[in-house]
Amino acid sequence: MTNVKTLSKVIAIALLAAGATQATAAETRTYKASVTVKNAFEVAETTALSFGTVRAQAAKAVAATSVDSAWIVLATDGTFTSGTTGTATPVTSKLQNLEGGSAAEFAISDVSNFTAMTITMPASIVLTAASSNPTAPKFTVDTFTFKPVTGTSTDTDFATGNAAAITSDGSGAASFLVGATLTTGETTIADMSYSEELYEGSYDITVSY
Amino acid sequence: MILVISSAANATTIELDQALSFGDIVITDNSAAHPITVHLNGRVDYDPAFRVIRPGVPGILLLSGFFPNTHVYVNSTIITAQSSTNIGVQTEQFNLSSVTTEPKIIIDRNGMGEIRVGGTLTTSGANVTNYVDTQYQSQFSITIAY
Numbered sequence: 457m458t459n460v461k462t463l464s465k466v467i468a469i470a471l472l473a474a475g476a477t478q479a480t481a482a483e484t485r486t487y488k489a490s491v492t493v494k495n496a497f498e499v500a501e502t503t504a505l506s507f508g509t510v511r512a513q514a515a516k517a518v519a520a521t522s523v524d525s526a527w528i529v530l531a532t533d534g535t536f537t538s539g540t541t542g543t544a545t546p547v548t549s550k551l552q553n554l555e556g557g558s559a560a561e562f563a564i565s566d567v568s569n570f571t572a573m574t575i576t577m578p579a580s581i582v583l584t585a586a587s588s589n590p591t592a593p594k595f596t597v598d599t600f601t602f603k604p605v606t607g608t609s610t611d612t613d614f615a616t617g618n619a620a621a622i623t624s625d626g627s628g629a630a631s632f633l634v635g636a637t638l639t640t641g642e643t644t645i646a647d648m649s650y651s652e653e654l655y656e657g658s659y660d661i662t663v664s665y
Numbered sequence: 666m667i668l669v670i671s672s673a674a675n676a677t678t679i680e681l682d683q684a685l686s687f688g689d690i691v692i693t694d695n696s697a698a699h700p701i702t703v704h705l706n707g708r709v710d711y712d713p714a715f716r717v718i719r720p721g722v723p724g725i726l727l728l729s730g731f732f733p734n735t736h737v738y739v740n741s742t743i744i745t746a747q748s749s750t751n752i753g754v755q756t757e758q759f760n761l762s763s764v765t766t767e768p769k770i771i772i773d774r775n776g777m778g779e780i781r782v783g784g785t786l787t788t789s790g791a792n793v794t795n796y797v798d799t800q801y802q803s804q805f806s807i808t809i810a811y
Contacts (some may be wrong), residue, residue, distance in 0.1 A: 472701040485726075488804055490684065491800070493689075493797065494718055496795070553741070567716070665691065
């Protein structure tokens, strides 16, 4: 019996001690809340737009009603079609793809997932050769089209500014192909020929929500 | 019989396990003050003025070394409502308009507890969207009483 009583006292003391350390206390700590703004898109050109190597001849600059031109359509799937435009008889302009060429491809990343975007491309740009005579003919590139590779509507070509034509995937990425039409110009030089060199120009593509 | 009770001092700790973040966002409309809210359960609410690249997360504070079943009362205070950046260029700022917590948590039998912190951030509403791409921070404090 003596042992039992002693044990009871020990427990009582221990509980008292525990209660004594639970005095009311308060602590204050300072923390930071953050947000990161990422308004800019990551858009990378993975394949450049190229009409390849072509055979070309410009139109002789005469009265506007007789000017003709030749053109090549580079579709977003990389295929070419060609033709001529104008009322001149015979049509003097020539344009034919000989080899190479590819539709451009762009990769968008770091955007919000499953979000529709609008792609805006230029109405037209001019391709020039660095060393050619200023009066030598130039090429025009216009009728830009794009086709989404990922997301919805991957079987459809869209014109510039078509709202919400491309949608990002679950990881916030998307990609699209770009095609366009290459058209010959006109010239006042006698042989109407293009110099045999690289013709190039730059264009802007804008991607927006 | 002499009985000596040795009780180590209770070392309570409060550790930041996860900082309150409103995520990585795009701002498309600042014509009015638009809010984005991170709830305590992790849900994030926002209107079409935002595009969310990476969702925000609530803050998580881990408490340890407490006596089991202790009632811990939690209070939050916004210290700097207007955000700031570490970059040296002019940019629009956000307003930390509220910070939320559970008013009370109960320490578990292992002496541990968790405080989750949510909040609402609003855009300036200045009708310009020139938020520079960078991180914006605001400060708040959490006070616990037990």
